[in-house]
Amino acid sequence: MVPFFVMCLSLFSLNGLGQATASFTPAYKLAHQNITQLRFGDAQAIIKREKKRDPNNRVAAYLQAAMVCAELFVNEDQTHYENNQDKIDSYISQIEDLPEASPFRNLFLGELYVAQATLNGKFKNNIKAAWQFYKAYDFLTDNYERFPDFAPTAIPLGVLYAAIGSLPDDYRSMASLLGFEGSVPEGMKMLETSFERLSADPSLTFYRPYAGFVYSYVSFLLSSNVVTPEALGLDVAKSSVLIYAQAQIELDRGNAKKALEWLDNRPEGEAYINFNYLDYLQGKILLGLDPDRCVSYFERYLQNNTSQVYVKSTYRYLSWYYLLDGKKRKSDEMIENIFLKGENNTGADRQAIIEARHGFNSTLVKARVLFDVGKYTEAEEELLCHSxxxxxxxxxxxxxxxxxxxxxxxxxxxxxxALIWYEKAMTVKGLDANYCLGNSALQTAEILRGSGDVKGAKGYYKKALKYSGFPFYEGIHQKAKAALSEM
Structure with a gap:
């Protein structure tokens, strides 16, 4: 009887020792911040030490999965994603060992399924993306209901709400039938409130860089009230991820020099993983600000990029550089590379093919390059010099x-x-739907909304939704849907 009791007690003790937990120790908090700074080597070293100290803490599995997903986000390498799918699944299995009573269980699972759904959406694996979106929504809404005071849940859930609210009508109706609810205003409010609560809670302030990036970038994509990482009080200079968001917003606002300043001073070196897209972005900006510097950044992107995304678009910009520099033969070589190299999985690459087939108009190219870096007067002069x-x-x-x-x-x-010129664009005859027409309708709606003409704005937002099937139309539709939702 005594040996049996001792054996039961031993088994119970062993089971207790093996209980999966989730605790952000000071070391894991530092690793989390290292990941947002793309210092993966430092994060891995911390995780390795902490796993030896406490092998049952599933924060390790979450952070390792987050690193895999983050690297895929910054470099968009589909082959790398497919090769790492088993590893991600293994981390998810470890997280599933957490007790249901832990709010971190569904948070970690929800975040990772959001990440995978987004990646599969990028790679056109739509069925898999939809299933992962469903899983994420289920985990996160359950967590939000059971742990309403747990602020981190609202970050990925806010993203889902905003994404649902920006869906086209037919997809949104289908989502509603499946039980998905959400709107852009609700999603943005969740992100804002969560960021504020995380910032005010000393035990969760390590989340601020990640939460701030998400809040800022989603506002840039879907909201009329765009907030920068800098405005949120984040230390932008330490993180290329934050610099990416900050530079994109600055560029969109016409502050190309400020965007370039951020990119010129971004952290690089052996301690950081490569964020190759920033070379591509920097080359685009330099094409209009300092053309002689742009080629080296485009060439560095082509050399270091491990995927095939933005390759065609890079050759398009190189062709523009040589065209504007009077080197037609070299420009033609770059045009040939648009057709021969890279893939057409991104809107930028598909647009490069369309434009190359049509042929580049030097006047329009120069005006566009100048416009893209905020040189509006020079762009206007270039157009007015030619009827x-x-x-x-x-x-x-x-x-x-x-x-x-x-x-x-x-x-x-x-x-x-501007309204007069947009109307001229939309009334040109003999055109299929294209970006010029779709964004003319969208921008017309934005101007009318800003002037208080709500009825007129709604009409043009709806008109923007009628233009589809061309590169980047999804972004136009998202913004139009988001605006209609806000109104």
């Missing part, structure tokens, strides 16, 4: 001319004049 009839021999060039003039006027704060 539409003189420089535009096709309907698509004519629409691009009118559209670019509209964008210039809008950025100069001359909304009424």
């Amino acid at each position: 539409v009839g003189h420089c535009c021999s096709s309907p698509i060039d004519e629409a691009e001319y009118y559209y670019r003039m509209g964008r210039i006027k809008q950025q100069q704060g001359r909304g009424h004049q």
